[in-house]
Amino acid sequence: MSSKFTHNISLKKNTLILVIFLITSISYAQTTTYNQFWNEFQFNRTINEKWSAELNLGAAYSSTESSSNIxxxxxxxxxxxxxxxxxxxxxKLSSFVAYNFNKDVPEIGQFKSPEVRFALQGIYYFHKTGYTLSTRMRMELRHMRNEEGAYDNVLRYRQQVKYLKPINSKILREGVVYAIASDELFFKSGTKVTGLSFFDRNRLNIGAGYLFTDDIQAELTYANEYLPRDGGNQIVNAASLTIIFNNFFENLKKKLSHKHEEVNED
Structure with missing residues (x-):
């Protein structure tokens, strides 16, 4: 009996210690929420049947711990x-080189962290009647400056699943509204500048797009990110606006050339 009694006391003691540990962990695992706005301009150009090029120009804005202004x-x-x-x-296989000027990014810290980024990417499309499902695989090499002024190399893998469905048509064309939903997991190597955790974040996107013409479209989405970090977890709620131009400079050149010909005829 005494052995059983001692065992029960020990079990209750260990359970109490575990409960206290969990409560303490929850108390100190603070979560900070930020509200942000992301915008990007995409310029796509068709080279031939197999190749195309793309230029992205973007900016991001954020609230702070002391201000809720997005x-x-x-x-x-x-x-x-x-x-x-x-x-x-x-x-569809892709590669990019990018330059990011990071300043006061909440996930990195309150300092300037210029970054050069390289990536290899593959997208596989499941073409279905009435909608498109795709999965994207991306490997990134981030060469970024830490708080001490030295540069760290961060490897990051991203896996996304995306759903796209035209609303008022069976295909994407001028005047069509379409729905977008995606979820993406990020995994990274550990460094001082981005933290030591292997799991980087989860990003959920939901929203809609509209084609003004066959060559100009806009997408407005809501993004929710969960970021586990050493100094406290973060949640980001972001409004994202993307404006997409297909063959913009080529079309602009054609219009200017056409106007010039009309002037000469007059």
Missing amino acids: FQQNIQRSARIWGHYYLSPRW
């Missing part, structure tokens, strides 16, 4: 150049 700080500006290769109707 535009309180301009935390990032970025430029990115892509090359796309269409291996088949289902496979």
Whole structure:
């Protein structure tokens, strides 16, 4: 009996210690929420049937711990150049080089952290009647400056699943509204500048797009990010606006040339 009694006391003691540990962990695992606005301009250019190029120009704004204003700080500006290769109707292979000027980005810290980023990417499309489902695989090398002024190399893998469905048509064309939903998991190597955790974040996107013409479209989405960090977890709620131009400079050149010809005829 005494042995059983001692065992029960020990079990209750260990359970109490575990409960106290969990409560303490929850108390100190603070979660900070930020509200942000992301915007990006995408310029796509068709080179031939197999190749295309893309230029992205973006900016991000954020609230702070002391202000809920979504535009309180301009935390990032970025430029990115892509090359796309269409291996088949289902496979699209891509690569990019980018420069990000990070400043006061909440996940990094309150300091300037210029970054050069390289990536290899593959997208596989499941073409279905009435909608498109795709999965994206991306490996990134981030060369970024830490708080001490030295540069760290961060490897990051991203896996996304995306759903796209035209609302008022069976295909994407001028005047069509379409729904977008995606979820993406991020995994990274551990460094001082981004933290030591292997799991980087989860990003959920939901929203809609509209094609003003076959070559100009806009997407407005809500993004929710969960970021586990050493100094406390973070949640980001972001409104994201993307404006997409297809063959913009080529179309602009054609219009200017056409106007010039009309002037000469007059």
